[in-house]
Amino acid sequence: MKNNISIMTRYADLDSQRHINNASYLAYSAEGQISYLKKMGYDSESLLNNKTYLKPEMIYVSFFRQQFAQVNLRIETIPYRYNTKVLWDQKIYNDELNELSSHFQTISSLPESFLQNIETLTEPLPLTDITLENFSGNCRRSVSNYEVRHIDLDGYNQCSNSVLWRFNEEARWCFLKEANIPFHFLIEKDTAPFWINGIYNYHQDVQLGDSLQVYTWISKLDKVRMYIRQEMMKNGDQKVLSTEGEFLWISMGRLKPIRTPEFVKTALRPYAEQIL
Numbered sequence: 001m002k003n004n005i006s007i008m009t010r011y012a013d014l015d016s017q018r019h020i021n022n023a024s025y026l027a028y029s030a031e032g033q034i035s036y037l038k039k040m041g042y043d044s045e046s047l048l049n050n051k052t053y054l055k056p057e058m059i060y061v062s063f064f065r066q067q068f069a070q071v072n073l074r075i076e077t078i079p080y081r082y083n084t085k086v087l088w089d090q091k092i093y094n095d096e097l098n099e100l101s102s103h104f105q106t107i108s109s110l111p112e113s114f115l116q117n118i119e120t121l122t123e124p125l126p127l128t129d130i131t132l133e134n135f136s137g138n139c140r141r142s143v144s145n146y147e148v149r150h151i152d153l154d155g156y157n158q159c160s161n162s163v164l165w166r167f168n169e170e171a172r173w174c175f176l177k178e179a180n181i182p183f184h185f186l187i188e189k190d191t192a193p194f195w196i197n198g199i200y201n202y203h204q205d206v207q208l209g210d211s212l213q214v215y216t217w218i219s220k221l222d223k224v225r226m227y228i229r230q231e232m233m234k235n236g237d238q239k240v241l242s243t244e245g246e247f248l249w250i251s252m253g254r255l256k257p258i259r260t261p262e263f264v265k266t267a268l269r270p271y272a273e274q275i276l
Contacts (some may be wrong), residue, residue, distance in 0.1 A: 001078070004075065008071070011069040067101050144213065171214035195247050216230050226249070
């Protein structure tokens, strides 16, 4: 059974590249899940009181079209039973244009009482076959440090998932700055990375006061794409989040893909496990 909700994007959802930020899309997908649960009789207040936490174990996301402020989005949500978990299959559309903007597939845990009321996924799920290789050790890594603050917590007193994504994004920009291709330099060169696919594997929860370290490097750099690997650790030795994002290099002025510039290859070579 499919459930639709509408959300109007805000100027506050824009990032420095003037389109809706990825963490905002993540928040939209969470709203779609909460809306579906409410339709099934699980209102948000009872979820909080019973500590029924929509904790993701894996997220696979694809981005297709940029969206901007004051756009009405339609979030389509279908949950499937996947073994003892729930797979949230969600598509986010520009409602006026009926244009697919992003696609989220999220595996999370929910009570058996909910799983009994949803359709079982009968086809193999390709995203579960995606393996993130451990760091090879043959290149440099950038490291960024963060601490979880009160304002980073959600209603369950856990660090919000959107905050974790923002930490990762900030670490990516810090990584590019360390490689001597910071944001403003890329703008001057009419060049920017555009995120098209990402895989997130979650390992542990994050609480108030936790010290986080985000390690960032390039797993592969080819003619038009780069694959950014990140590992988030807490308190030095506990893995929180493993990710890989596939990015296209684009011309900011023309909003079209370009070949990976030579100055980018030169800057990223020390941080890359593989360059094609």
